[in-house]
Amino acid sequence: MNPPGILEHPRVHGACFALCLLVLLAESPPASASLLADRLELTMYGRVGLAWAPNSGRFIQGRTFNLTESAIGGRLEEGDYLEPTIRLHMFEKSEDPAAPYADMVLTPAMYARNGLFIGIFSNRFTDTLQIELFQAYVEAGNVLIPRLKLWAGARFYRGTDVHIADYFYFNNLTGQGVGAAYGPLDVAVLLQTSGTGAQYNFDVDGDGDLDLRRQRTVFVGQYVHKVEAGHSLHLLGELHLLPELQARLETGEEVGLPSDFGWVAGVKAHFSLGKDNFNDVSVRYGSSIASGSRAGAQTWVSFGLPGEDRLYADAAGVEVVDHFLYNFSSLLSLNAYGILHWNQGAREAPSPRSIDFAVGARSTLYLADQFHLINEATFQGLRTGSGPMATAVKLTLMPTIVPSGLRSVWARPHLRLFYTVAFYDDDAVAGLVSRYLQTIGPTSVGHYLGARVEWWF
Incomplete structure (x- = not known):
C-alpha cells in the first residue's frame, strides 16, 4: 500500500481547512469580499x-x-512554532456597545516534531510537521441581557503568562467546554x-483492550475584584469529578x-x-x-500514580508565582519571575513527592531605538521523590534588532542573535536531566548559539 499523500495526512487537515477558508475569502466576489473585510481578523504568533x-x-x-x-527557566531554546488565529465577526459591526455580537474563532498551531519544518522539500514533511487545532469556538455577547457573554467549543481559556518562561499560570484551563461571563464573574x-491513560480507561477482561472509558468533568468559577489605581x-475555584466505571x-x-x-482554590493579586x-x-x-502542577502542568494532570x-x-x-516588570527609564527595563511547584502523590503510591522551581530575570538595554541588548539569567532546580536536587544556571546574551523602534519589552518583531551557556551540577549531569543533556551527553557546561525571529500582530 502506498503511503498517504501530504493532503491525506491527518496532521494537516486543520491547517488545510484554515488555508482553504482564507483562499475562499480572498476569491469571493468584490461585494462579499468587502463585507468580510470588515468582519475578518487575522492575528498570529510565530517564531x-x-x-x-x-x-x-x-x-x-x-x-x-x-x-x-x-x-x-527560559524559552530561548524553543523550536519553531506558528500560531495563526482567524476571528470572524458573524454579525455586522455596530457602534452600540450593547448590541449583540457573535464571533467564530479558529486557531491551527504548527510546530516541529523533528528537524526544521518550514523547508518541506528538504525535510520529511509528514514526519516533521505537527499541526493541531488549538481553538475552535464561538463566543456571543450581549445576549439575553447586556454584558453577558456565552461561549462553547475548544479555546485558550486562560489568563496572563510569564512570557520569558512561556508559562501560562494560575488559571490555565485551556480545553473544551462551555462557559459564561458577566462582569467580574466567569464560570x-x-x-x-x-486516549490511553489508566485514570480514564479500564481493561475489563485483561486482553489488553481498553473496554471502558470515562471522562472528567471540571466546574470552574472565577471572580475578579478591581480596586483603585x-x-x-x-479568585479561582475548581471542582473535578471522575464518575465510577464498573463492569460485571x-x-x-x-x-x-x-x-x-x-x-482547586487560588488567589492572584495584580499590582x-x-x-x-x-x-x-x-x-x-x-x-x-x-x-497537577509539576513543571507547570494543568490541574487535571493528576500528580503521580493512584494508591x-x-x-x-x-x-x-x-x-506559587511572582512576576513583575519595571521600566526604569527609556534606557532600561527589567522583567523577572519566581516559580515554585510542590507535589505530593497519593498515599502508598511510588515516587510520592516532587519539587521544581525557577527564578529568572531579563534586562533590556535600549542602546538605540532599533537596537536592544537583552540579557537573561536563570537558576532552577528539580527533585523527584527522595532523590537529590538537580540544579542549573543559565546565562544569555542577546543583541536584538527591533524594526518598530519602540523602547518596550513588548515590541515585536524581534530579530535576535543569542548565545546561552548553562552550568549543570553533578546530579543534573548524572541523571541527564534535560533534553540538551540527553542529546549531547553528560557535560557540566552546555553551549547554545541561535538566531531567531519572533513576531506577533
Whole structure:
C-alpha cells in the first residue's frame, strides 16, 4: 500500500481547512469580499530560527536546557512554532456597545516534531510537521441581557503568562467546554479525557483492550475584584469529578474504577505600578485528582500514580508565582519571575513527592531605538521523590534588532542573535536531566548559539 499523500495526512487537515477558508475569502466576489473585510481578523504568533551547539555537531534546535523539559527557566531554546488565529465577526459591526455580537474563532498551531519544518522539500514533511487545532469556538455577547457573554467549543481559556518562561499560570484551563461571563464573574464546565491513560480507561477482561472509558468533568468559577489605581484580586475555584466505571464479569464479579474527585482554590493579586509596570503574585492549591502542577502542568494532570485503592487520596499540588516588570527609564527595563511547584502523590503510591522551581530575570538595554541588548539569567532546580536536587544556571546574551523602534519589552518583531551557556551540577549531569543533556551527553557546561525571529500582530 502506498503511503498517504501530504493532503491525506491527518496532521494537516486543520491547517488545510484554515488555508482553504482564507483562499475562499480572498476569491469571493468584490461585494462579499468587502463585507468580510470588515468582519475578518487575522492575528498570529510565530517564531522561526536556527541553532548550533558549538561543542557538538548534533541537531539541538528545540532541545531545551531546562531541567523540567518545559520552557520554565527560559524559552530561548524553543523550536519553531506558528500560531495563526482567524476571528470572524458573524454579525455586522455596530457602534452600540450593547448590541449583540457573535464571533467564530479558529486557531491551527504548527510546530516541529523533528528537524526544521518550514523547508518541506528538504525535510520529511509528514514526519516533521505537527499541526493541531488549538481553538475552535464561538463566543456571543450581549445576549439575553447586556454584558453577558456565552461561549462553547475548544479555546485558550486562560489568563496572563510569564512570557520569558512561556508559562501560562494560575488559571490555565485551556480545553473544551462551555462557559459564561458577566462582569467580574466567569464560570465554565469543561470535559477532559485521555486516549490511553489508566485514570480514564479500564481493561475489563485483561486482553489488553481498553473496554471502558470515562471522562472528567471540571466546574470552574472565577471572580475578579478591581480596586483603585488598577489593582485587582482574582479568585479561582475548581471542582473535578471522575464518575465510577464498573463492569460485571461472567463470573458475577464487579470490576472497574472507583469514583474520585478533587478541588482547586487560588488567589492572584495584580499590582499596577504605573507606566506599564506591574507585579503579579499568585498561589494555587489543588487536591486529589486536581493535583497537577509539576513543571507547570494543568490541574487535571493528576500528580503521580493512584494508591492501591485506585484513588488519589492525599495527593496535592501547590503553585506559587511572582512576576513583575519595571521600566526604569527609556534606557532600561527589567522583567523577572519566581516559580515554585510542590507535589505530593497519593498515599502508598511510588515516587510520592516532587519539587521544581525557577527564578529568572531579563534586562533590556535600549542602546538605540532599533537596537536592544537583552540579557537573561536563570537558576532552577528539580527533585523527584527522595532523590537529590538537580540544579542549573543559565546565562544569555542577546543583541536584538527591533524594526518598530519602540523602547518596550513588548515590541515585536524581534530579530535576535543569542548565545546561552548553562552550568549543570553533578546530579543534573548524572541523571541527564534535560533534553540538551540527553542529546549531547553528560557535560557540566552546555553551549547554545541561535538566531531567531519572533513576531506577533
